[in-house]
Amino acid sequence: MKVLCGIGGSDDSFRALDRTVERAAVADDDLTVAVVENPDSSVDPDEIVQRAESAVEEAGLDAEVRLVEGDPGSRLVELAETEGFEEIVLGGGHTSPMGKITIGSIAEFVLLNAKTSVTLVR
Amino acid sequence: MSDRGYPEAVADEFPVPPTEFTDREGRTVEVRPYEDTEEGYEALVEMYDAFDPADRAQGIPPGGEERIREWLDAILGDDCYNVIAWCGDEVAGHATLVPDDDAYELAIFVHQEYQRAGIGTHLIRGLLGHGQAEGIRKVWLTVERWNRAAVSLYKKIGFETSDAESFELEMGLRLNADGEDAG
Numbered sequence A: 001m002k003v004l005c006g007i008g009g010s011d012d013s014f015r016a017l018d019r020t021v022e023r024a025a026v027a028d029d030d031l032t033v034a035v036v037e038n039p040d041s042s043v044d045p046d047e048i049v050q051r052a053e054s055a056v057e058e059a060g061l062d063a064e065v066r067l068v069e070g071d072p073g074s075r076l077v078e079l080a081e082t083e084g085f086e087e088i089v090l091g092g093g094h095t096s097p098m099g100k101i102t103i104g105s106i107a108e109f110v111l112l113n114a115k116t117s118v119t120l121v122r
Numbered sequence B: 001m002s003d004r005g006y007p008e009a010v011a012d013e014f015p016v017p018p019t020e021f022t023d024r025e026g027r028t029v030e031v032r033p034y035e036d037t038e039e040g041y042e043a044l045v046e047m048y049d050a051f052d053p054a055d056r057a058q059g060i061p062p063g064g065e066e067r068i069r070e071w072l073d074a075i076l077g078d079d080c081y082n083v084i085a086w087c088g089d090e091v092a093g094h095a096t097l098v099p100d101d102d103a104y105e106l107a108i109f110v111h112q113e114y115q116r117a118g119i120g121t122h123l124i125r126g127l128l129g130h131g132q133a134e135g136i137r138k139v140w141l142t143v144e145r146w147n148r149a150a151v152s153l154y155k156k157i158g159f160e161t162s163d164a165e166s167f168e169l170e171m172g173l174r175l176n177a178d179g180e181d182a183g
Helices: A011-027 A045-058 A072-082 A105-113 B038-049 B065-075 B119-133 B148-157
Strands: A002-007 A030-036 A064-068 A087-091 A117-121 B019-022 B028-033 B081-087 B090-100 B103-110 B138-144 B160-163 B168-174
Touching: A002 A011, A002 A072, A011 A030, A011 A045, A011 A087, A011 A117, A030 A045, A030 A072, A045 A064, A064 A072, A072 A087, A072 A105, A087 A105, A105 A117, B019 B119, B028 B119, B038 B065, B038 B090, B065 B090, B081 B119, B090 B119, B103 B119, B119 B148, B138 B148, B148 B168
Parallel strands: A002 A030, A002 A087, A030 A064, A087 A117, B103 B138
Antiparallel strands: B019 B028, B028 B081, B081 B090, B090 B103, B138 B168, B160 B168
16 A cells, blocks of 8 residues: 655654554555654654654665655645555654643644545554 | 743632532532542542543543553652542542643543533632642643533633644643742
8 A cells, every 4th residue: 555654753753653664564555754844843854854764774664755845734635645645644643741632733634634544543 | 842821810719629519419529639548549440430431532531440540640649739529438520730841731520420510610620729729830731622511611710722723722721920839
């Protein structure tokens, strides 16, 4: 399957990255990792790209890691449409100290606007 | 995430527990800070174990006794503030303040048999009175946007919306002015 994994540097996005890479190796998915500009994340995009590249390499995958500029949600949806992705994978939400899960505005936009299935990784 | 917004004005004074009242069903309910006893802890576990899954919000309370105990151990720590609404020796509701950077995150749960009886309002006011007396300055919470009963309760208490960008509203309340006491 042609899978687009969008990550922005939050803890849950890295969890999504690791799980998607793991699964792609088993399922032989055609994976692309899109590093987006999450305004809520303090991690430098270049650092995120590096982290994604090493995860892909460690898994022995031939997956592309791409830095995607502009509005994260709409760019992910657009990429999925123009390049024929079949699934978008995102982090499953931020967990507060209380244990409450909140789903960010990027995931909400993608959920509501994507034509493909969307997976939120918990 | 320390860029949360809070009202400029400090909230009114809330009643400091213990307090007692009669709910709309005629039941006597007492609001008290959580006492760390085995009976109290087990009564709390019992309430959450019987909690209607339909009343879960954003993943809490978790399901299953083991996960409930794990979660309670995290939010009943010494750095948290917890208040219980007791009906006899049964827990009718529980409200908690959990530290997060320079503020506290609030959550409140009322067991389904005790809902729509005015207990939530007394419980949250009791928790905020407890926190206010302990010198807490800022409290925040998130609530699912469609949960109108909860949103209107928080507004009535004095919470103001600080972020309405996604599924969950974020709301804030100022309990004490900056510079007063600790917390």
